[in-house]
Amino acid sequence: MGVILENGAAVWGWLMEHLLYINLILSVVIVFFQRRDPKAVWTWLLALYFVPIFGFLLYLVLCQDYRKSKMFRVKEVEDRLWYSARIQEEALQGAVEQLPESRWRDYEALVLYNLETSGAVLTMDNTVDIFTDGREKFRDLMEEMERASQYIHIQYYIIKNDELFQAMIPLLKRKVKEGVEVRLLYDGMGGRFMPERVWRELREAGIRVGEFFPALLGRLQLRVNYRNHRKIVVIDGKVGYVGGFNIGREYISQDTKIGYWRDTHLKFRGSAVYSLQIRFALDWNYAVKENLFKDGRYFGLAPADMAVPEADKITEAMKTAYYGRKVMVQIIASGPDASNRQIRNNYMQLIYHARRHIYIQTPYFIPDDAVLSALKFAAESGVDVRLMIPCKPDHPFVYWATYSYVGDLLAAGARCYTYENGFLHAKDVMVDGLVSCCGTANMDIRSFELNFEVNATIYDEDVTRRLEQAFLEDLRRCREVTRESYAQRGLWIRVKEQCSRLLSPLL
Numbered sequence: 001m002g003v004i005l006e007n008g009a010a011v012w013g014w015l016m017e018h019l020l021y022i023n024l025i026l027s028v029v030i031v032f033f034q035r036r037d038p039k040a041v042w043t044w045l046l047a048l049y050f051v052p053i054f055g056f057l058l059y060l061v062l063c064q065d066y067r068k069s070k071m072f073r074v075k076e077v078e079d080r081l082w083y084s085a086r087i088q089e090e091a092l093q094g095a096v097e098q099l100p101e102s103r104w105r106d107y108e109a110l111v112l113y114n115l116e117t118s119g120a121v122l123t124m125d126n127t128v129d130i131f132t133d134g135r136e137k138f139r140d141l142m143e144e145m146e147r148a149s150q151y152i153h154i155q156y157y158i159i160k161n162d163e164l165f166q167a168m169i170p171l172l173k174r175k176v177k178e179g180v181e182v183r184l185l186y187d188g189m190g191g192r193f194m195p196e197r198v199w200r201e202l203r204e205a206g207i208r209v210g211e212f213f214p215a216l217l218g219r220l221q222l223r224v225n226y227r228n229h230r231k232i233v234v235i236d237g238k239v240g241y242v243g244g245f246n247i248g249r250e251y252i253s254q255d256t257k258i259g260y261w262r263d264t265h266l267k268f269r270g271s272a273v274y275s276l277q278i279r280f281a282l283d284w285n286y287a288v289k290e291n292l293f294k295d296g297r298y299f300g301l302a303p304a305d306m307a308v309p310e311a312d313k314i315t316e317a318m319k320t321a322y323y324g325r326k327v328m329v330q331i332i333a334s335g336p337d338a339s340n341r342q343i344r345n346n347y348m349q350l351i352y353h354a355r356r357h358i359y360i361q362t363p364y365f366i367p368d369d370a371v372l373s374a375l376k377f378a379a380e381s382g383v384d385v386r387l388m389i390p391c392k393p394d395h396p397f398v399y400w401a402t403y404s405y406v407g408d409l410l411a412a413g414a415r416c417y418t419y420e421n422g423f424l425h426a427k428d429v430m431v432d433g434l435v436s437c438c439g440t441a442n443m444d445i446r447s448f449e450l451n452f453e454v455n456a457t458i459y460d461e462d463v464t465r466r467l468e469q470a471f472l473e474d475l476r477r478c479r480e481v482t483r484e485s486y487a488q489r490g491l492w493i494r495v496k497e498q499c500s501r502l503l504s505p506l507l
Contacts, residue, residue: 122329142167147235153185155186160246173205184210188214228283230454234276234277234280243263264426268329332454334452341448347371347443352374357431358378358385362389364442365444376411379412386414387409388424388475389403390423391418418479419474436460436463437458441453
């Protein structure tokens with residue numbers, strides 16, 4: 001014991017003696033060798049110099065940079081997807097001009113941008129169901145899994161070992177016995193509290209389990225950034241789900257501390273399901289090293305066949321969607337493996353195209369300067385900008401940083417609300433009753449840059465108006481934050497806001 005204490009004291013002494021040099025080396029790395037936002041650079045430099053030991057440890061945990069790594073990429077699959085996107089991009093040129101009303105033409109640039117930057121093929125034969133209550137969503141999911149005959153692919157950021165997951169396990173085991181393939185993918189951070197015996201039990205039952213970005217040392221998860229925040233379920237290539245609900249009792253409003261859980265999840269039928277399947281397959285390939293693209297039955301159609309090459313067919317499909325019979329959807333993924341911030345830029349395009357109103361629901365509102373400026377510009381230009389956030393924090397620093405940005409929007413003329421009926425976890429943007437974007441991405445820097453996310457951009461009046469109607473119904477359970485009430489907040493709240501905002505590039 002004495003030797004251990006002596007060695008520990010020696011290490012501590014060495015660290016203190018060389019702390020200046022360690023900080024200097026890290027400063028050089030941050031400034032010259034990593035392409036970071038200047039605000040983030042200054043935040044890290046302040047952390048290193050004002051809280052040197054803690055700042056150094058925090059840097060090791062939060063700041064591992066995998067952006068340039070090829071670890072998340074499957075080259076042959078990417079090439080195939082880009083080929084599909086190029087075919088459709090050529091066919092789309094000018095096709096939008098033949099739609100009945102010019103207002104839809106404003107979004108041609110957005111469709112082409114998503115095609116160009118992320119290979120997000122526009123699918124035009126979809127139906128969409130919307131779930132805002134977790135009990136209804138998981139009841140529907142269980143019913144669809146019960147009907148599965150070929151495969152069930154499940155991906156969630158968080159999976160907890162409580163009554164919700166325990167209710168799913170017997171169903172999944174039974175489907176395996178019926179010959180249905182079941183794959184379950186979870187994130188190493190979100191699933192860190194699941195007992196290993198449960199995963200072992202599932203594997204022994206024939207369920208294939210994958211862990212995305214596992215911990216390096218048992219449950220000690222040092223890699224806080226670059227988490228897989230996606231929530232995707234695909235069943236037999238016929239039904240696909242994406243949205244904000246994870247697997248846990250709080251998501252079905254069974255946690256008394258949180259209360260009612262308000263979220264949004266989408267259910268698709270149509271070719272958008274294959275886009276979700278492709279995203280699941282890419283994540284599964286990385287985590288498990290099993291190339292699902294070798295088996296075409298998982299996709300029904302080859303990715304290249306999902307595009308409609310003839311411009312006249314695209315025009316007819318868009319007209320069909322326009323008249324309300326089918327829904328046009330692009331599934332957009334983003335993450336640290338991509339050079340562009342697709343989901344963030346998609347939000348930007350939606351904001352800049354708004355003419356009448358923008359409704360936003362998000363649990364965390366920590367925008368970068370560009371998104372914040374776009375929203376302020378829209379509000380100052382007479383667009384009805386409304387933001388809804390939770391009334392209670394699940395992450396205090398994030399909550400108070402969010403509240404600080406509310407003040408910026410109020411000053412620009414936007415209207416802001418706090419949801420008072422439990423916890424708001426929905427991630428929706430609705431514009432002019434025409435176009436909406438919903439999925440797993442929060443409107444914050446972490447979702448824009450650091451996490452793997454997936455959203456659906458929906459070009460459809462009926463779906464968008466249903467989402468907007470849910471937003472307007474939620475307003476009845478909200479408290480409006482006015483300029484007057486915001487100005488009256490106490491000194492302690494102001495201190496928490498400013499301190500949290502300083503840390504916002506790291507949150």
